[in-house]
Amino acid sequence: MNNAKVTPxxxxxxxxxxxxxxxxxxxxxxxxxxxxYELWCLVYPGKKFKVGSEIIFKxxxxxxxxxxxxxxxxxxxxxxxxxxDSPVLIxxxxxxxxxxHYIKRPAREEDxxxxxxxxASDTNSGAIAAPTAGLHFTLEQLDRLKAKxxxxxxxxxxxxxxxxxxxxxxxxxxxKLHKEYVDIDPLAATEIRGAKLEGKSIISVGTTTLRxxxxxxxxxxxxxxxGFTDIFIRPGFKxxxxxxLITNFHLPCSSLLILVSAFAGxxxxxxxxxxxxxxxxxxxxxxxxxxxx
Numbered sequence: 686m687n688n689a690k691v692t693p694x695x696x697x698x699x700x701x702x703x704x705x706x707x708x709x710x711x712x713x714x715x716x717x718x719x720x721x722y723e724l725w726c727l728v729y730p731g732k733k734f735k736v737g738s739e740i741i742f743k744x745x746x747x748x749x750x751x752x753x754x755x756x757x758x759x760x761x762x763x764x765x766x767x768x769x770d771s772p773v774l775i776x777x778x779x780x781x782x783x784x785x786h787y788i789k790r791p792a793r794e795e796d797x798x799x800x801x802x803x804x805a806s807d808t809n810s811g812a813i814a815a816p817t818a819g820l821h822f823t824l825e826q827l828d829r830l831k832a833k834x835x836x837x838x839x840x841x842x843x844x845x846x847x848x849x850x851x852x853x854x855x856x857x858x859x860x861k862l863h864k865e866y867v868d869i870d871p872l873a874a875t876e877i878r879g880a881k882l883e884g885k886s887i888i889s890v891g892t893t894t895l896r897x898x899x900x901x902x903x904x905x906x907x908x909x910x911x912g913f914t915d916i917f918i919r920p921g922f923k924x925x926x927x928x929x930l931i932t933n934f935h936l937p938c939s940s941l942l943i944l945v946s947a948f949a950g951x952x953x954x955x956x957x958x959x960x961x962x963x964x965x966x967x968x969x970x971x972x973x974x975x976x977x978x
Contacts, residue, residue, distance in 0.1 A: 687816040687894040688839040690805035692773075693780030694813045695792070696749070698742040700733050705740060707751070708783055710761065710846055712811050713772035722772060723754060723765045727846065734762045744779045773810065783813050785970050787936075800970075803827070804839065809868075812844040817970045818891030818931045836885075838876045841868040842897040842914075852938055861915045862940055867897045868911040877907050877926065886978075888929040892941050895948070898926045918944045920951065929978045934961055934968040949977045 692712040698705055708727040728734045734753050742749040747769065755763035768775050782792040782800050792800075802819035804827070827837065847863020877898065880887060889895040896918060901910040902925040917940065930948055935941040946954045957975055960966075966973040 686802070686804060686819055686822075686837060686839050686890040687842050687844075687897065688802070688804050688806040688809050689812040689816055689841055689843050689893070690807060690810040691782060691800055691812050691815050691844075692810050693776050693782050693797070695781040695783040696742050696776075696779060697781070698740045698749075698751075700738055700740045703733060705729065705733055707740065707742075707764065708813065708846070709776075710813065712776065712813065713768075721765060721767060723763055725757070725761050726764050728762050731760055740764070742779050747775060747778050749775055749779055785814065787969060788971070806839070806841075809841045809843070811866075813846055814844040815970065816842070816844055816891045816893045817933050818894075818974055820971070821931070821974050822890070836876065836880065838873050840873050840894060840897045842866070842893040844893055852940055852943070860917050860919075862917045864913040864915045865893075865896075866912070867900060867914050869897060869901045869907070869909055871909040874901065874907050874909040881907075881926065886928040887926055888931065888976075888978075889927040890931050892930070892932055892935075892944050895927050895930055895944070899924060902926050918947050920947045922947050924948065929976065931974055931976050933970065933972050933974050934958065934966060936969065945977070953977075 694709040694712045696707045696709070698707065706729040710725045710727060713722050713724065736753050736756060738753045740751045742751070749766060749768065751764040751766045753762050754765050757763070782796045784792050784796060784800065800815050802816060803822060803824050804819065831837065843866040845863060845865050847865070877887060889898065896914065896916060898907060899918060900914040900916045901907050905925070907926050927948070930945065932945055935945065961968070961973070
């Protein structure tokens, strides 16, 4: 399971008295560096965010300021934030949970809990999207699984905005995806390798978990590993670790839909989606899930 924790990385502010929206793509999760952070962001409306533009984010008991210092070719803005306190604390006070764009409402207070898995780790915050297959599990369900002999191992992939972005020709041609940070510690790697040697099935809870463990196994066996992966799992990929996958129903034209098609076979996935539509299953982040074995 992926124990990434979602950071309240969406900010609403003012730029020359006009309302603006900022989504921090790489939220700060570690110690302060003189209070100054330069962070890449998605912004709306983009035309208001020129180099030099200043943004003010005001809360009931704290403020935050930012200044655009660079614009990328893709339109992302590098914003220099001036945190007066711990960035994590400031974002908890001013930020909002970054629900996916297809949820057509602002984040509510209950989303702070609902858009987190019950096993999300405070030490692994920084994700801007939840590993949503894990949202189906309660603590009681996890206890029942343990009682039935299912070992539970946690890995970390910090889910980024690229997870939901439509595929481009460039991505398809290069075979590389957006980069996401992965950390698989020695204990997790040892447990998973041991289970494989004993002939046990490895069930990946979610595509992000699968992406993490298969990336760490590219050289043969699963190894402790940390760093950024841009692995693109698509038909023809040779899976070395996962024997099963629990996954939600994904957006069309997404890398996630291609990943599950690579794992289960395109025709199987087509039939599963046809049944889901027929039975009126719910799709995407707060939707239903399927088990592929």
